Amino acid sequence: MTIAITASGAAAEAVASVVPTLVGDLVASGITVQDPSLWGPEAEAEAAKRLGWAEAITVSAELVPQIVALRHRLAAKGLNNFVLAGMGGSSLAPEVITRTYGVELTVLDATEPGQVLDALNVDLEHTVLIVSSKSGSTVETASQRKAFEKAFSDAGYSDVHDRIIVVTDPGSPLDRSAREAGYVVFNADPNIGGRYSALSAFGLVPSGLAGADIEELLGEADAVTVELAQDRADNPGLVLGAVLGGTTPLRDKIAIVADGTHIQGFPDWAEQLIAESTGKLGRGLLPVVIGVDAPEITEGLHDVQIIRLVASTEETREVAPGEVEISGSLGAQILTWEYAVAVAGRLLGINPFDQPDVESAKVATRSLLDGEPEPVPAAFTASGVDVRGAGGIDLGDSLESAVEGLLRHLTDDGYVAIQAYLDRVAAPGAVALRDALAARTRRPVTFGWGPRFLHSTGQYHKGGPSNGVFLQITQIPETDLEIPGSPFSFGTLVAAQAAGDATVLAEHGRPVLTLTVTDVAQALPILLGALR
Template structure:
């Protein structure tokens, strides 16, 4: 089964010892497997009642496998061997992990950045099939991506309908419109599964299977794990991991996740969305902080930080401090973390299946697109970077380094910094080096997210979780904008509204937001990296 295992020390071990016996006594594992929607309290019953299909996804999804493989073979026979996935949040993160771990090519388009969209359009269009994944089809990012690809196929003399595959809930608006449009195939996912729990449904399997993943083996792995994870047993790893995530006392709500040779590529990014969006609400929650090896956070001795190490089954470990180490194969780990997150929700006293604060940023972005207000003048301009901030905390800072220093000065002892880059995550990947440098300078946990995709992930925690975050938002002028067919706004205008809308909502929550706009993307990024390097060398 991929030898699922967990080891724990310090506060993690204490949480397991404190909570697992009661979880076993309350038969939480078997009740989750039986889809008992009463586990999370009366307020959660309505939502939980329609969101527990994931517990049997490995079995329910079986009939999809031959359909997916048949379509893959047909496409390859036609010379169509490049799969582009248009999807956000759970619709894209799981397929990306599954495909990257299997070593097969899948182009994930989870951005509205015009540069990133242009790059996806420019490569081997004649060999491309587009998978459009959305539960409702109303997601503005996914709809925009579909529109521009459909136009590109047509302009290239290709049959657009034959190059578009849809994954959606049965009876959704996109289900009907896709069938009317005559798209190549429409796959319906289980409507009783939320997006972030959908890894083993059609949302995870269709793009991965078309790209060449052995999805049958993935389901075999998960199905075998499901039997063990449903046992009311003190050794149930899902109960132990759930206790670690949601049951430390006092709550260690910054979960630093580092991959140390697990063999699962990008798993922490998928777990980040699952945990943050599921738990970050009602002023509580757990913030995953995805880091690389040797990250500064690994040495933080802070009462709100817990280290999770993703390791291989063969790893020889010596745990000290407050740590947990988890190993297992991909299919088993997907189900493990879903179950553990549900358990953590019970311990935290929240509903792990809703996302009440995600809509706020979407509404603000729509309002800005409709109203088209003037962009406020920057408080300062430092070479290629415009500096904007909410409130008085910026003071007299008029350089990038000074502005970041002022932002970090607002961090409390239990706070965190969130870096949010609304740019091309492939073309400007060098910005990810900002994260460890800022963590070193601040001596506090730092998350890094690419906009707008993080809005479907940690975005919920930022608004619904503890109000202790400070935010560094990075935007950039597009070298060349890109129109969205039959829409009154461009991709550049859309991503700008998404960034401004989220900053507005964060400011309304009383949090400091520093907005750095790169007038020239390359020069501005280089300047920003240099400024943060100088900051971290001197620390605070």
């Protein structure tokens, strides 16, 4: 087997009870032949144009020599520093692939000015920007493209047409404008949604240009295709799908921990796949990315399913009670999880291919940018941190009381989402806030970098169960950066994205506590103290 899955407890019971029905219903072979009726009549129209990922390996094979040839051509010109401007599915898969293969790729899925400036200021002379977007209308990606075009122009480079590579859907606005500008364009299969696009041009072009062995990656995925296509009880896609969506009662918090696997950052990719595919109609699965020492592992929470990504090994290893262990190559894991989440969607009775609530935060952001309203004043400032609340929080008059006011809304089946609109390159230590809050609340806590998470767990936050409480952490940038041709700066954009999302969450009845800091390094110990 190219993928090994071992389940115990409720997960094993789900496999035993659910998989035989999936086999009898020919679900695996149905996905493989792209049968859009598997998710019910309401989902059929969307599914009919979103199942191209099932044949992505075959379609993508012809891209490999083109990508390799372009990499060699760029290297001959001394262009070997690659920056990826993309959000969600356009950035998460390349980040996992390049990290796993140990090659350098700067993933710019941010609007925080410091992070954008950092990408602009590192070796611009040898830099190639990869602009990756299905339509090109994504505000983050479009803004990043403008910033790099100006930087290349200001530096006097005459070879800008070599320095910008575009990945987009055929006929998209970005496709047309990029060709008019003379950029190299790779068209992706329009019948693949962003979160299922890891093995398409969106995953392969940035990864291959950066030096990852994408031919090997596709080979790893191809090795598991026969297993995934067969209507058998040991089909790993059906087994994992039953683990995700078939437990009774449903363990709807999926805690994913990398525990010995060679694959780097995989839980972050799986987070988007699961949350955006299943979080809708008031139900869904919440992925929780955790470490090996996370508080959630030892709490024995009734609604949490622990899944460990472990090293491939022939040795017999005893699985902890109630947990699941998975091993396999990166390519095989990607395709198996895509099948499994599609299966989970069928079990949950939802359409795993739409994202009806993602657009709401974008609309709110645009409204704030267009209207240029005055910032909402802080309720109070404590220890240099501005405090604001929405959704009925009793803030009190201190950081500690504000956090307590937020956590009063946390239920026995709820979760906390930390949304950090910070420079993740400069402030990686912010992730420590997650474990601190998980230890205090004894409930699942997610951590997302803003605005990156808006293209991932943001769908679940609004469309999933109404049992989340939200802690926003924003920063006032030390240095702002103008967006060429736009009436707003990156600093204004990221502030509007945070405020817009908070507004939408509050409108959905979700409590939001916003803490705004100036000096992140100085503020983190203060925030840790308040959360503990």
